[in-house]
Amino acid sequence: MRLTKNEMRQALRLYAVTDRRWLPAAHSLREVVASVLDSGATMLQIREKELDDATFLDEIRTLQELCTKKGVPCIVNDRVELAIRAGADGVHVGQSDIMGRDIRAMIGPDRILGITAKTVAQARAAEASGADYIGTGAVFGSSTKTDALAMSVEQFRAITDAVHIPVVAIGGIHADNVRRLAGSGAAGIAVVSGIFASGNPKAAAAELRKLSDELFSAR
Secondary structure (H helix, E strand, O other): OOOOHHHHHHHOOEEEEOOHHHOOOOOOHHHHHHHHHHOOOOEEEEOOOOOOHHHHHHHHHHHHHHHHHHOOOEEEEOOHHHHHHHOOOEEEEOHHHOOOOOHHHHHOOOOEEEEEOOOHHHHHHHHHOOOOEEEEOOEOEOOOOOOOOOOOHHHHHHHHHHOOOOEEEEOOOOOOOHHHHOOOOOOEEEEOHHHHOOOOHHHHHHHHHHHHHHHOOOO
16 A cells, blocks of 8 residues: 555544553454544554564454555554565554664565654655655653653654655644644654543544644645
């Protein structure tokens, strides 16, 4: 599912990133993801670092099938080989994952490639290595990565100005602070706890989609 630049910007509008630690009682990840997609999430990243390979492979296949039915790209965090085996739409990797590896060559030309970049130099290198989009932050700190340092809007803007591919903001984003990203150059928001730890992921996704539609528009 290779997208055009404009299609990628649209897909990044509300990028839901999973974390099963916050699932409501008696609800499966598939059930919660389905409700989030119904509420307007435009892309899904499966980020489940604690699962063994076999379980994670099954989870990817399950959620990929769901995303395909909804017409939403399904991205796998870090585990490139499993993403390929499962037929995922793409992968998202961090700086430590790209050391000594050509991820674009591994996944081929048709899958989506997202790369985390926290500096202008890293962002430019990611673009040169074939990334379709960049994820950067933590714009408001992070509840999933306690060592993540907050990034100023000015620092974020410097990255969006330095590259020609879309940039999505991540880190501590929720309905009460997302408006602070106005004018940042972001294509959209990637949200973990603001959706999955909200107590009502369906409602949280709907509110965030409404806000993101107001703040971010295709360029």
